[in-house]
Amino acid sequence: MPPTAAPQKFHLAWFASAGPDEWNAPFASGGGRPWNGRFHIEWAQALERAGFDFMVMEDKLHVSEIYGGDARMTLKLGALTPLQDPAPLAALIGGATRHLGIVPTLSTLSYPPFLLARLCATLDNLTEGRIGWNIVTSGEDAAAQNFGLDKLPERELRYDMADEYLDLVNRLFASWDADAVVLDRTTGTYADPTKVRPVNFEGRWFRCRGPLNTVPGPQGRPLYLQAGASPRGRAFAAQHADAVIGVANGVAGMKAFRDDVRRRAAETGRDPQRIKVLFLVSPVMAETEAEAVRRHHEGVHSDDYVHRNLAFLGAFTDVDFAEFDLDQPLPRKLETNGGMGSLDKFQQWGSGKTLRQLVADGGSTGSIPLVGTPEQVADRMAEAMQAVGGDGFLIKAPFGHISRRYLHEVTDGLVPALQRRGLVRTEYTQATLRDTVLEF
Numbered sequence: 001m002p003p004t005a006a007p008q009k010f011h012l013a014w015f016a017s018a019g020p021d022e023w024n025a026p027f028a029s030g031g032g033r034p035w036n037g038r039f040h041i042e043w044a045q046a047l048e049r050a051g052f053d054f055m056v057m058e059d060k061l062h063v064s065e066i067y068g069g070d071a072r073m074t075l076k077l078g079a080l081t082p083l084q085d086p087a088p089l090a091a092l093i094g095g096a097t098r099h100l101g102i103v104p105t106l107s108t109l110s111y112p113p114f115l116l117a118r119l120c121a122t123l124d125n126l127t128e129g130r131i132g133w134n135i136v137t138s139g140e141d142a143a144a145q146n147f148g149l150d151k152l153p154e155r156e157l158r159y160d161m162a163d164e165y166l167d168l169v170n171r172l173f174a175s176w177d178a179d180a181v182v183l184d185r186t187t188g189t190y191a192d193p194t195k196v197r198p199v200n201f202e203g204r205w206f207r208c209r210g211p212l213n214t215v216p217g218p219q220g221r222p223l224y225l226q227a228g229a230s231p232r233g234r235a236f237a238a239q240h241a242d243a244v245i246g247v248a249n250g251v252a253g254m255k256a257f258r259d260d261v262r263r264r265a266a267e268t269g270r271d272p273q274r275i276k277v278l279f280l281v282s283p284v285m286a287e288t289e290a291e292a293v294r295r296h297h298e299g300v301h302s303d304d305y306v307h308r309n310l311a312f313l314g315a316f317t318d319v320d321f322a323e324f325d326l327d328q329p330l331p332r333k334l335e336t337n338g339g340m341g342s343l344d345k346f347q348q349w350g351s352g353k354t355l356r357q358l359v360a361d362g363g364s365t366g367s368i369p370l371v372g373t374p375e376q377v378a379d380r381m382a383e384a385m386q387a388v389g390g391d392g393f394l395i396k397a398p399f400g401h402i403s404r405r406y407l408h409e410v411t412d413g414l415v416p417a418l419q420r421r422g423l424v425r426t427e428y429t430q431a432t433l434r435d436t437v438l439e440f
Contacts, residue, residue: 103132
């Protein structure tokens with residue numbers, strides 16, 4: 001018999017936040033207190049021990065008042081509030097790890113291009129090449145109002161502005177040649193002035209003289225991560241991103257999403273192999289399948305979970321779900337200037353499901369349902385990746401907040417099951433985050 005082909009490896013990353021961990025469940029941690037970063041360091045070290053590629057640090061720039069028309073439910077449930085700034089936390093985590101990539105979310109709304117490029121170059125140097133940038137344009141008028149605007153530009157215009165923003169920051173990252181620092185004692189030259197240049201950028205929305213006043217990071221520029229799910233968002237990701245956060249309904253939806261992004265990348269002249277799509281999932285696991293099913297059912301049907309999930313989704317989409325009856329289908333197809341891709345996935349227009357059923361159906365498990373023992377979940381992930389073609393998964397805690405218990409269910413239960421099947425890495429072999437993501 002011919003030898004059996006080795007399974008194709010896929011990537012693992014984690015969708016985290018600089019917000020509170022679980023605080024009111026039987027196996028709660030501490031709700032963030034004290035806010036000194038130590039819980040997140042412990043989290044990152046567990047992911048590194050398990051061989052994860054990177055940890056994304058989610059962010060929002062406002063306290064949402066969408067759900068119910070005020071901030072009461074957002075604050076009561078800790079729904080994307082509070083959130084610490086992910087950039088200093090990324091530096092702290094980088095100093096406590098050696099291999100794990102750290103990818104803070106940084107909005108084009110809140111950072112002038114020069115400041116963002118300087119921050120990323122600094123973080124990339126501090127972490128010796130392990131920084132990424134989760135590129136967002138922000139999708140909430142309340143966030144825009146925190147930066148002196150009345151409302152956000154329309155979604156299509158925001159992406160046009162982001163294209164120009166990326167053009168500028170790429171020129172800033174390239175404003176120092178990789179070998180510009182010469183440290184020539186003979187001539188007393190620190191940096192070769194012929195290898196550092198202004199960019200003199202004049203765009204429609206942005207102007208910048210340059211160059212950066214920081215030396216290049218080991219990667220030249222950070223790894224670019226992007227999560228746009230709308231057609232315009234996919235086009236943006238296909239043009240710029242090294243990795244894409246995929247959100248889909250089922251294996252067929254995952255394959256269609258990945259094929260579309262790769263097709264768009266090829267149309268821009270990029271090699272589709274150099275863009276990785278990682279699908280958001282939230283496994284629910286236990287020692288037996290029956291116990292995992294029970295935990296999942298109880299989790300998605302609790303009142304706190306339903307309201308927190310809708311408050312989360314409202315913060316991303318600027319849709320007030322509190323105005324709809326939980327036990328009736330949505331009365332119309334919803335549109336938004338916020339996260340349209342996330343909204344479309346959630347509402348499953350035409351399915352006839354009640355709002356409560358939509359939360360239970362799509363709220364906890366992500367792109368595909370993963371409920372069972374670690375072995376069963378590992379098999380399901382393997383089957384999905386084989387059908388989709390790659391490239392991996394981005395794990396998020398299923399019921400809103402992370403606990404040490406859930407973290408170790410993944411790192412000490414699921415990951416070893418995947419490693420035994422030869423599906424994920426058992427060691428790091430690359431020096432930088434980009435090379436780690438592109439390794440297979």
